[in-house]
Structures are given as C-alpha cells and as structure tokens.
Amino acid sequence: MSAPESVDTLRGALLYQGKAKQVYATPDPTRILIHYTDGATAFNGLKKANIADKGAINCKISAFFMEKVAAAGVPTAFERNIGDRDQLCKKVDIIPVEVVVRNVVAGGLAKKLGLAEGIKLPSPLVEHFYKSDSLNDPQINEDTAVLLGWAQPHELLAMRDYALKVNAVLIAFWAELGVDLVDFKLEFGRVALDGSVGAPTAVVLADEITPDGSRLWERGTGRKLDKDVFRRDLGDLSETYRELYKRIFGESL
Ligand SMILES: Nc1ncnc2c1ncn2[C@@H]1O[C@H](COP(=O)(O)OP(=O)(O)OP(=O)(O)O)[C@@H](O)[C@H]1O
Ligand SMILES: [Mg+2]
Structure with a gap:
C-alpha cells in the first residue's frame, strides 16, 4: 500500500x-x-x-x-x-512574460502616464512584462517577446485569450461581493502534451491568483483590499486578507 x-x-x-x-x-x-x-x-x-x-x-x-x-x-x-x-x-516551463490585465487605471500605469488612479478603461487592457527581478520586470510588447524567443505568437494569443477569460470570471465573482477588480497579474507556462522530451507543448495558467497580484477596491468606498495596503502603509494587511477570506468563503480563517 x-x-x-x-x-x-x-x-x-x-x-x-x-x-x-x-x-x-x-x-x-x-x-x-x-x-x-x-x-x-x-x-x-x-x-x-x-x-x-x-x-x-x-x-x-x-x-x-x-x-x-x-x-x-x-x-x-x-x-x-x-x-x-x-x-x-x-511542473511547467514558466514563460518569462507576465500578463497584466487592467480594468481601471492604477499603480504602474497611472505613474508612467501621469494619470489619476481610478479612471475606468472602456475595455480591458492587456499588458506584458519581461519576468526579470534584476531588471525590475520591464514592460515589453508581444513583438519583443517573439523576437527575443521568449514566447511564440500562438502562445501569446492563448495567454491573452486565457487572461481575458480569467478577467471575466473574476470581475463577475468580485462584483457579487461588492468589490471592483482593478487589475491583476498572471504567469503562464508550457506543459508537454505527452510527457516526452521534444513533445508538443500547451500553454497553461501557472503560479497564483491572489490579492498579492491583484488590485481589489471596495465598491462605493474605494477602500483597498489588496497588497497596496502593505505597499502604501494603509493598514494591517493580515486583517485585510482575513476580511477578503471571510467575503469569499463566508467564514473566518
Ligand atoms: N506550475 C509551476 N511550475 C513551475 N514553476 C512555477 C509554477 N508555478 C509557479 N512557478 C514559479 O514558482 C515561483 C514561485 O515563487 P514566488 O512567486 O514567491 O517567486 P517570486 O519571488 O515572486 O519571484 P518570481 O515570481 O518573479 O520568480 C515563481 O518563480 C513562479 O514563476
Ligand atoms: Mg511570484
């Protein structure tokens, strides 16, 4: 046994x-x-x-x-x-291209373009970043990823399609709980379709979907329910995450 x-x-x-x-x-x-x-x-x-x-x-x-x-x-x-x-x-071969989906202007986008946080985008914006701690994850576009050999065009299409599907699922889920999904980051990887070396691969969503990699604002008040509480010293992140847990699962941890 x-x-x-x-x-x-x-x-x-x-x-x-x-x-x-x-x-x-x-x-x-x-x-x-x-x-x-x-x-x-x-x-x-x-x-x-x-x-x-x-x-x-x-x-x-x-x-x-x-x-x-x-x-x-x-x-x-x-x-x-x-x-x-x-x-x-x-276990996947992580594609070194992070995908960010934004529904509302905030964070790095607001800073880079000198925009106020909170502007609602007319449709979701998909952005790409090169996954490199030493370079501080610089923004790239899909051509950069293809030409430097980080991802194939069909993989980037799948990543965009999956990221937008995730966005639709998460927006609807959070809306029911009175929370606006502002943005989030995803990582993708390759899995071998039949497990053998050199076999064709498929793209799958990897890593995590958590409030560490998302922005979540309470509807009506705009109160932040994500890692910005820690980044910007807005309060106790442990309490914030407990509150999210309770909203999602209906019980305390
Ligand atoms: N299914 C998977 N197979 C292989 N590696 C994975 C998988 N899911 C996530 N990873 C990798 O595991 C690591 C998880 O650790 P963590 O998220 O703490 O890393 P990190 O310090 O944020 O650094 P980074 O995410 O930039 O590598 C990440 O490098 C992520 O890319
Ligand atoms: Mg990580």
Missing part, C-alpha cells in the same frame, strides 16, 4: 526560494509542490514583512480561483491543495 498523500510524503528538494512561495520537487518529476509562506515583499523586494496567515489565506484563495477559471475553460497547472499551505501542481 502506498503512503497516504501528505506534505511530508510529497515534499522533496527545494527547487526555488521565491519571495512569497517556495517550490519543492515531488516523487513525480512532472509535479511540484508550491508552499505559500507569510512573506510579503514590495518594490521588487526592497520592502519586506511577515504577514500573519497570509500563506494559508493565499493558498486557499488561489486554489479557489484556479478551480473557478478551469471550469470556465482556462487550463491551469493547479491540481489540488495538500494541507493548508501547499499545492500540488503540474
């Missing part, structure tokens, strides 16, 4: 130490375990803190949204949660 599935039986070598998560090998080379920590960073790691229970809250929120978008036709690397802070996922 095989050992029951648990973090202890699944967790192998540490493959990557991120700012908010750790990635571990598992006995199956096609799967990884992603561990959500309480670490929070902003400004590419310049500002750091531990936020009580953030890991457990984000682990559950991300799983919830990954299942929701999968049901809406977006393939994902997520498989299931193992305990409170770990996720079993397909």
Whole structure:
C-alpha cells in the first residue's frame, strides 16, 4: 500500500526560494509542490514583512480561483491543495512574460502616464512584462517577446485569450461581493502534451491568483483590499486578507 498523500510524503528538494512561495520537487518529476509562506515583499523586494496567515489565506484563495477559471475553460497547472499551505501542481516551463490585465487605471500605469488612479478603461487592457527581478520586470510588447524567443505568437494569443477569460470570471465573482477588480497579474507556462522530451507543448495558467497580484477596491468606498495596503502603509494587511477570506468563503480563517 502506498503512503497516504501528505506534505511530508510529497515534499522533496527545494527547487526555488521565491519571495512569497517556495517550490519543492515531488516523487513525480512532472509535479511540484508550491508552499505559500507569510512573506510579503514590495518594490521588487526592497520592502519586506511577515504577514500573519497570509500563506494559508493565499493558498486557499488561489486554489479557489484556479478551480473557478478551469471550469470556465482556462487550463491551469493547479491540481489540488495538500494541507493548508501547499499545492500540488503540474511542473511547467514558466514563460518569462507576465500578463497584466487592467480594468481601471492604477499603480504602474497611472505613474508612467501621469494619470489619476481610478479612471475606468472602456475595455480591458492587456499588458506584458519581461519576468526579470534584476531588471525590475520591464514592460515589453508581444513583438519583443517573439523576437527575443521568449514566447511564440500562438502562445501569446492563448495567454491573452486565457487572461481575458480569467478577467471575466473574476470581475463577475468580485462584483457579487461588492468589490471592483482593478487589475491583476498572471504567469503562464508550457506543459508537454505527452510527457516526452521534444513533445508538443500547451500553454497553461501557472503560479497564483491572489490579492498579492491583484488590485481589489471596495465598491462605493474605494477602500483597498489588496497588497497596496502593505505597499502604501494603509493598514494591517493580515486583517485585510482575513476580511477578503471571510467575503469569499463566508467564514473566518
Ligand atoms: N506550475 C509551476 N511550475 C513551475 N514553476 C512555477 C509554477 N508555478 C509557479 N512557478 C514559479 O514558482 C515561483 C514561485 O515563487 P514566488 O512567486 O514567491 O517567486 P517570486 O519571488 O515572486 O519571484 P518570481 O515570481 O518573479 O520568480 C515563481 O518563480 C513562479 O514563476
Ligand atoms: Mg511570484
């Protein structure tokens, strides 16, 4: 009989130490375990803190949204949660192009163009950023990604299509809870279709869907319910994330 599935039986070598998560090998080379920590960073790691229970809250929120978008036709690397802070996922080849979808002007877009935050865009704006900590994730366009060999044109089309589907699902979900989805960031990766080396690959949504990578504003008041609370010292991020958890799941953590 095989050992029951648990973090202890699944967790192998540490493959990557991120700012908010750790990635571990598992006995199956096609799967990884992603561990959500309480670490929070902003400004590419310049500002750091531990936020009580953030890991457990984000682990559950991300799983919830990954299942929701999968049901809406977006393939994902997520498989299931193992305990409170770990996720079993397909191991993907991360495409080094982050996709941001914006519904309202805020953050980097407001700063770069000298615009006030809060201007509603007439339709969703899809932006691309080169995933590079050392370069501070500079904005690029799809041509840059293709010409530098980071992604194929058909992959970028799939990423755009999936990102807009995720946007539609999340806007509708948050609207029911009285929250406006301002923007969010996604990462995508490639999975081999039949597992063999050199096999054709498919693009899937990877990483996370959490309030760390989203902007969420309370409808009516504009109160921020996301990591900007930490970035801009607007209050207690742990309390904010607990409030989001309660809105989503109807119970306290
Ligand atoms: N399914 C997956 N397969 C392989 N790698 C993944 C998968 N999902 C996420 N990752 C990668 O795991 C890491 C998660 O760690 P974390 O998000 O904390 O990193 P980070 O410090 O934010 O740095 P960055 O995201 O810029 O690499 C990221 O590098 C992410 O690209
Ligand atoms: Mg990350």
